[in-house]
Amino acid sequence: MNKSLSAQDIKRYSLLIWKLLIGGIALFAIFISMIGLGLFGALPSFRDIEHPKSNQASEIIAEDGRTLGTYFVQNRSNVTYKDISENVINGLIATEDTRFKEHSGIDFKRTFSIIGYNLIGKKQGASTITQQLAKNLFPRESNLNFFSLVLTKFKEWIVAVKLERNYTKEEIITMYLNTVDFGNQAYGIKSAARVYFNTTPDKLSITQAATLVGMQKGITMYSPTRHPERSRDRRNTVMAMMVKSDLLTQQQFDEEKDKPLNLHFNAATVNDGIAPYFRSVLKNDIKTIFQEQSITKPDGTPYDLDRDGLKIYTTLNYDMQVYAEEAQKEYMKVLQAQFIASWKGRNPFKDKTLQIEQGIKRSDRYKSLKLEGKSDEEITNDFNTKTEMTIFTWKGNIDTVMKPIDSVRYYKMLLRNAMMTMDPTNGHVKAWVGGINYEHFKYDQVKMGTRQVGSTAKPFTYAVAIENGYSPCYTVPNVPVTIEGYGEPWTPRNSGKPLPGSITLQKALAYSQNFVTAYLMKQVGPVAVSTLATKMGIPNVPAFPSICLGTFDSSVYNMVGAYGAFANKGIYTKPIYLLRIEDKNGVVLFSQKEIPKPIMSEEVAYVMTRMLKGVVTNGTGSRLNYKYKVNAPIGAKTGTTQNNSDGWFMAITPQLVTGIWTGCEDRAFHFISTNQGEGANTALPIFAGFIKRVYANPALKISHADFEAPKSGVSITFDCNQYQKQEEGTSELDEKLGF
Known part of the structure; x- marks a missing residue:
């Protein structure tokens, strides 16, 4: 027989439930308090809450605030x-x-x-x-x-x-x-x-x-x-x-x-975004800066670019960088096809066993096999055994099956290219294309790589001559010249058939005539030319007569900096691309500004811009006008080295200076004919594609204005009609005076 619960029982059970509930809440509160006190393991401290740690990518920022890429x-x-x-x-x-x-x-x-x-x-x-x-x-x-x-x-x-x-x-x-x-x-x-x-x-x-x-x-x-x-x-x-x-x-x-x-x-x-070569060079530069200047976090530990969320402000112009990469890709496809076609019916690897062996030993595959302890015979067998691999082509990456040694040969015949553009007025780098594909070829050819500069070095000799009183209209017999006193007598040959008779310095530079350049070198001496080149930011230029024809090596980076002095009224500014670095809270860790250095008179620089314009209006760079329809006040110089191993094009405007190099990784591989291997064919078209895009974008504010003449006037006569009258007048005066 069930008995109903009495009021006293209900009260007792209710009290028990309340006690259990309150006790449970109290125990829960004690448990939470114990957790809060860290009795069950450490909790984040107040400092950790205030400054939570997270892997935060560092941003590389273009001049307009857009992100070029990240380190992460x-x-x-x-x-x-x-x-x-x-x-x-x-x-x-x-x-x-x-x-x-x-x-x-x-x-x-x-x-x-x-x-x-x-x-x-x-x-x-x-x-x-x-x-x-x-x-x-x-x-x-x-x-x-x-x-x-x-x-x-x-x-x-x-x-x-x-x-x-x-x-x-x-x-x-x-x-x-x-x-x-x-x-x-x-x-x-x-x-x-x-x-x-x-x-x-x-x-x-x-x-x-x-x-x-x-x-x-x-x-x-x-x-x-x-x-x-x-x-x-x-x-x-x-x-x-x-x-x-x-x-x-x-x-x-x-x-x-x-x-x-x-x-x-x-x-x-990590390679995502534009300017991958630039970002790679920049990262190494920042590490060096932090180390040399002892820039560390407040706790004394070094900064980690991949984790600490730094803001890295650069001079690069986002649009110009895109245009440079597009222009390279657009033309290098065409040029590569020309290059392969030029070797049709010939064996490009004849007598190049040494170069192929060097290519093998420089490859990642060879280094990896060496680390695995493979013998030379095993490595040779590996390189001669077909395997699956991905190779770069201008049509995109291709998965294929081939012998590794054939891939070495393939890449030896692949043309490389590099380009840099700078604002000459402040040295700010605007575009940087260090190679054709960062995924496959990590080596930066803008700053890290150096190649023989060829005829792009000639303006240095001409600038010294102008500074020594020569006029662009001065006439020189275009015949071989021998220079003695610097070791073996040196008599350079001309590339192609020389222009006949006597020609002006202006015409000699426009058509890149070696004899006249050698004549000027004989007059001014190699020490003066070497000194000027050094002042213009090109290191290790030996004081030998042959430097007038560009027998020394330089980087695109240094050549652009040097030509900047012509465009910037004789003032050299070392190219800079890093403005400042901030931590994730906006604290400035590093900053720098350009350092301008006058290295030649404004008058000489102005005359040189006019002579370089002559290369485009009536010289080796004229296809910029007649073929690519770029009609603007642009000065330039083409360059082609021995055996057509390197093709250069240097271009200046009042607001931009650009340098472009093209060639194979190995100098032993090159175009057969100068007609195809010269800078006017291998490098100039890339500049044309780039500058046309730049001029078409009004937001960039790159004008078609000409170089400004010095306000104090120009005493050097560069108008050849006027120069001729002056010369004739001088001759008449000499006759009257009995000279």
Whole structure:
């Protein structure tokens, strides 16, 4: 027989329940306090909360603020709240944490609701955005057992509360979006916007934002690159939740839901972005600067460019860099076809066994086999055994099967190219193309590589002559000249058939006549020319007569700097490309400015610009006008070295100086004929493609203005008609005076 509970029993049971409840809450509070005190393992300190650690990519920034590329372990770049589209903020709150602006880090109301859902088999996550941020900033260890997992969850609660106490809601949601993983090496909303849509976070549309927010439910499952249909459905779910939260109208949803994903996917790699050669050289320079100037973090540890989120401000112009890369790619395809065709019916590898052996020993494959302890015989067998490999072509990478030794031969016949453009007025480098493909050929040919400069060295000798009183209109017999007194007597030959008779210095430079250049060298001496070249930033130029024809080696970087002095009224400014470096908080760690040095008179520099213009208007650079229709005041000099191993083109305008080199990696491989191997054919067309793009972009403000004459006037006569009258007048006067 059941007896009903008495009032006293009910009271006793109620009291017991209350005691259990209060005791449980007290125990829970004690447990949380113990976690907070670190009795179950250390928690992030207040300093850690204030300065959370995360691998943040360092950004290389162009002069207009656009990002050229990044150095990273994780491709993460932070942005501020104002730089994030409202569409992203709304989508995230509607999907992940509708009460985000109301709770204090832990949404207990939502937590208990989610527990109920999970008990009936409807799995849902209860973490707030702040809790997810805590998890991102202070990641869990892998392979945790149940107790450790629960303990870690409570630790995240405490960190979330601390985050809420130390940061505003705007700061918290910004930190979350800066730390979250979007897959495909895109960490943070800035990287994700660029990788998936080639845009910036502030410009993300509703659909783009919803796509990225939707990925947070599963970056693999809802990846727009791997599962586009699934990603699109998830995107629409996010927008539907925005409608439910009154953060999107039904009309907007109806307009957007049927749109395609419209990805502009650019996979993030260390080589990603433009100017990869430049970024590689820059990285090494920064490491050297930090080391030499003892620039360290406040705690004394060295900066890590791949993790510390530095802002690296450069002089490069984003558009010009793109134009330079486009011009190179456009013409080098054509030139490579010319080069291969020129060897048709001939064996380019005849008598080149030594060069092929050197190529083998310089290859990564050879070095790897050596490290594995392979014998020379085993390595030879390996290089003569067909294997799968990927090779570079101008049509794109090709997967093929070939003998490694054949790949060495293939690359020996592949033309290389480098180019740099600089503003001569301040030395700021605007474009830098160090090679044809950084993925395959890491060696930078702009600054790190040096090659024989050929006839591009002639203006140095002419400049010394002008400084010594010679006029561009001075006439010299175009016949062989022998120079003695510097070892063996030196008598240079002319490249091709020399112009007949006596010619002016202007014409001799325009048509790159060796005899007249040698004549000038005999008059001014190699020491004066070597000294000037050194002042113009070209090191190691020996004081020998042959330097007038460019028998010395130089880099594109140094040659552009040297020609800058002609364009900048006789003032040399060493090319610079790094302006300043800031840490992630905006503190300036390093900065530099150009250092101008007057090295020749403004008058001499001006006369040289006119002589160099003559190369384009009526000389070896004239195809710039008649073939490529570039009609602007441009001075230039072509250069071709012995056996056509190197082709150069140096060009100057009042606002830009450009240097271009083309040739094979190995000087033993070259064009057969000068007609094809000269700089006018191998390098000039790339400049034409570049400068036409530059002139077509009015935003760059590169004018067609001519070089300014010195305000004090020019005493050197460069008008040859006037010079002729002066000479005739002088002759008449001499006759009258009996000379």
